[in-house]
Amino acid sequence: IRGTDENLPILMVSARQLPEDKHKGFLVGTDDYMTKPIDQEELLLRTTPEERRAAALFAPRRRAEYLGWRALVRREAGDVRIVYDAAGAPRIADDGAPCIGVSHGAGRVAVAFSDRPCAVDVESLLRPFDRLVSRYLTAEERRLGGADARFPAAAWCAKETLYKLAGRRELDLLRDLRLTAAGEGWIEGRICGGAPLRLDVRMLDGDAVVVWRL
16 A cells, blocks of 8 residues: 555554554554454544434444444544535545545445545455356456456455446446456456556455555
8 A cells, every 4th residue: 555655544443452463553554553343432532423323223333334434534634524425425525635435344444545536445255246246247357357266356346446436326337337457456447438447456354355546
């Protein structure tokens, strides 16, 4: 990630809570380290009463994700107002604030910050993507992954990232969002036949994948 942008703030969220784990996180270049489950006091300090009331309707894990990414955004950007755009994507409403990309699921949260539109998607490698692959990948796209059993999950994340970057609804995963090339740590795709976009790919702790574009 540092190779992408040395000024990019990096927030690490991990279930590993020992001091040596945090020390390792800072040694590899993270700017801040948040443990899971996220401290309840911090959630209270960094979320609004309206957000907490909305979260109360969710199941416990979904509630933690919903409040957790908001806490991460405000830890980095300050006491900002978070709203949703016409396409349903979260953004910071304050003037001069950075663009954000958000993804959460399966107990994980990913947040991207950039000075231009950005997007991120995180997924568990344990989801049965191989059963769904024909719904979102063409035969040509499937061949990009070779024999890598993790590629269907990474490709799903890549398509979700492209969808978020497009900023509009009702795009077809097979027709409008196409993957055109892939390599170690990256996937290239196009939105509605537009210019190629290179997406970064990383595997997390052996059981999840994250894809982003800054």
